[in-house]
Amino acid sequence: xxxxxxxxxxxxxxxxxxxxxxxxxxxxLFMEGLQSNPGDAxxxxxxxxxxxxxxxxxxxxxxxxxxxxxxxxxxxxxNQLFKQLSSTKAHAWDVAIQNVYLKSxxxxxxxxxxxxxxxxxxxxxxSILYLENAVIMSGNDPLLLxxxxxxxxxxxxxxxxxxxxxxxxxxxxxxxxxxxxxAYALSDQLYAALGAFMxxxxxxxxxxxxxxxxxxxxxxxxxxxxxxxxLDIKVAPxxxxxxxxxxxxxxxxxxYITGETxxxxxxxxxxxxxxxxxxxxxSPQDIKTIAVKEYANQGDRFFMIQNLSATDEGEIEISxx
Numbered sequence: 586x587x588x589x590x591x592x593x594x595x596x597x598x599x600x601x602x603x604x605x606x607x608x609x610x611x612x613x614l615f616m617e618g619l620q621s622n623p624g625d626a627x628x629x630x631x632x633x634x635x636x637x638x639x640x641x642x643x644x645x646x647x648x649x650x651x652x653x654x655x656x657x658x659x660x661x662x663x664n665q666l667f668k669q670l671s672s673t674k675a676h677a678w679d680v681a682i683q684n685v686y687l688k689s690x691x692x693x694x695x696x697x698x699x700x701x702x703x704x705x706x707x708x709x710x711x712s713i714l715y716l717e718n719a720v721i722m723s724g725n726d727p728l729l730l731x732x733x734x735x736x737x738x739x740x741x742x743x744x745x746x747x748x749x750x751x752x753x754x755x756x757x758x759x760x761x762x763x764x765x766x767x768a769y770a771l772s773d774q775l776y777a778a779l780g781a782f783m784x785x786x787x788x789x790x791x792x793x794x795x796x797x798x799x800x801x802x803x804x805x806x807x808x809x810x811x812x813x814x815x816l817d818i819k820v821a822p823x824x825x826x827x828x829x830x831x832x833x834x835x836x837x838x839x840x841y842i843t844g845e846t847x848x849x850x851x852x853x854x855x856x857x858x859x860x861x862x863x864x865x866x867x868s869p870q871d872i873k874t875i876a877v878k879e880y881a882n883q884g885d886r887f888f889m890i891q892n893l894s895a896t897d898e899g900e901i902e903i904s905x906x
Contacts, residue, residue, distance in 0.1 A: 597779075598772040600802050601765070606843070608768060609646050610872065611801045612639055612775070618796045627785060631778050638774045642767040649764045663746040666739075667712070671705035674739060681732040682723070695722045696729075709747065716740050798872075800839040800904040820848070820892040820899040827856050828888035828903065834878045836905060842871045844900030847893040852881035856889070866893075 601608040616639055622628035679701055686692040688700075696719045703715045720740050723733040779797070786792040800815065820826055832838075842848055850865040863880055867873060892899035 595772055595776045596802060597775040598769060601768040601772055605646065605649075605764065605768065607801050608772075609643075610841070610870070611798055612642065612771060614798045614801075614872070615775070615796065627781075631781060635771070635774050635778060638767070638771040642764070642771045645764040645767040663709070663743070663750055666743055666746055667705065667709070670712075670716075670739070670743075674735075675701045675704045678719075678732050678736055681735075682729060685726075685728045692726070713740070713743050713747065716743070801841070815902050815904040817843075818890060818901050818903065819844075820890055820901070822846075822892055822897055822899075823895045825889055825891040828890055830888065830903070832877055832881075832888065834881065834883070836877045838875045838877070839902075839904045840865075840867065840871075840873045840875055841902040841904075842867045842869050842900075843902050844898065845869050846897050846899040848899055848901055849891040849893055850875075851889050851891075852877070852885040853887045853889050854882070854884045856887055860889075860891075 597608070597611075600611060616632065616635065619628050619632040619635070679697070682693055682696060698718075699715075704712050706712075707715065716736065717740055720733065720737045723729045723736065726733070779793075782793045782796065783790070816828070816830060818826070818828065840850065846869065848867050849860075850867065851861055851863070853861070861882075865873070865875060865880065888903075890899075890901060
C-alpha cells in the first residue's frame, strides 16, 4: 500500500481526530506562546492569521462541552430514577399488588408476566415498555387504584427524563459536528503556520518545538511500557502510587492532568516515606514542566502520585522533555 510522506500529513488534524481535548490544549498553549512576543512582526502575523480560526473553534468547543455537561446531568436523573425503580419502587408495587393478588394468580401475571426482573435487567426502552404494560393492565382494577396511580406517575417521569436526554444527545451530536468542522479549519491554518516557522527557523529547528507543545501530540501508552513517549497513568480514589519509571537529576517532565481530580506529586527515596514539604499540587487540565533537580533530593528513586479525590479516579500524563 502506498504511504504518504510524513511531512505531507497534517499532524494537527490527526491530533484533533484522536483527542479534541488535547487539540484544544495544544492550540491554547500555542496561541499563548505567540502572544508572548507582541513586538515581533513574525509572531504577531501568525497570531493574527490564527486568531479568528481559534476563536471559532474555541466557541464551538466550549459549547460542545457545555452541552455535554448538561446531558450528563439529565442522564444521571434518568439513572437515578432507574436506581429508585430497582431498589425501592418495584418492590413496593409488588407488595401492594400481592396484598390483593398473589404472585401465582392470573391477575398478578397480567401485570408482571415475568415478575419484577425485566424492570431493571432490560434496556431502558424495554424496561419502560414493561412498566407501561403494568400501568395499562392495572388501570381497570379498582382494588389497585393507588398502586396504579403510583406506577403511572413514575412511568411518566421516566418518559420525560428519557425525552430530555434524547434532545440533549441530538444537540450534542450537532455540536460535535460543528466543533470538528472548526477544528479542521484551525488545523489547516496551524499547518500553514508550521511551514512559516520551518522557513524562519530552518537553521535552528529546536526553536519550533519551543512554541509548538509537541508533547501533547505524542502517542499515549500505558505505564507498563518502557519505551513510551507519554505515560498514561490512572490512580484510584484516595490512593498514592509510584509512577513506574526511572529518572535522573537532570531530567525534566511535562505533566498533564487529564482526569477530573486534583493530584499531588512528589519525589521520594522510599514508597512509604512521609510526603516532603515541596510537593507539586495540580488541578484538572493543568500542564506543568517539572525539573527533577528542583524537587528531588539525591537518593530519591520514586516519583509518587497521589489522587486527592476520595470518590473519583484520577488520570495523569507524563512525558520526558
